[in-house]
Amino acid sequence: MDWDPALETGVEKIDLQHKSLFKRIEQIQEAGRNGTSAQELLNTLIFFKRYVSEHFRDEEELQLEFAYPKYKEHKEAHRIFMEKIDELFDKCHDDGVNLLTIMQTNKTVYDWLITHIKKVDMEFADYYRRKKRGMI
Numbered sequence: 001m002d003w004d005p006a007l008e009t010g011v012e013k014i015d016l017q018h019k020s021l022f023k024r025i026e027q028i029q030e031a032g033r034n035g036t037s038a039q040e041l042l043n044t045l046i047f048f049k050r051y052v053s054e055h056f057r058d059e060e061e062l063q064l065e066f067a068y069p070k071y072k073e074h075k076e077a078h079r080i081f082m083e084k085i086d087e088l089f090d091k092c093h094d095d096g097v098n099l100l101t102i103m104q105t106n107k108t109v110y111d112w113l114i115t116h117i118k119k120v121d122m123e124f125a126d127y128y129r130r131k132k133r134g135m136i
């Protein structure tokens, strides 16, 4: 799960946050392989959720600041994702916290972030660049 340069948006603050999100996902994956207890892993994942929501908030603030026309859609995508994470966490609890479901949850978060960055965040980054250059 190395950082893929294709995920670079060119917006420094966002890129730094994305990198640190991926580092955390990697650490959780690593911890799972090293036999950290399922409960501990779940706690780490819950903690990670806070970072994700802080990142979303920062991104949304930047979009407001730059009068991004797709702000509402983007914010809605973030909201749906946070809801999805909560569902996954509930499922982890209901199924009895075990390593497999937690690792799967971690992988789902990872996949979602990649898809979101490549499409939705990139779209904003493109707007941000053009706005900064005075093109729009």
Ligand SMILES: [Fe+2]
Binding pocket: 014, 018, 055, 059, 117, 121
């Ligand atoms: Fe993002």
Ligand SMILES: [Fe+2]
Binding pocket: 056, 059, 074, 078, 116, 120, 121
């Ligand atoms: Fe985003």
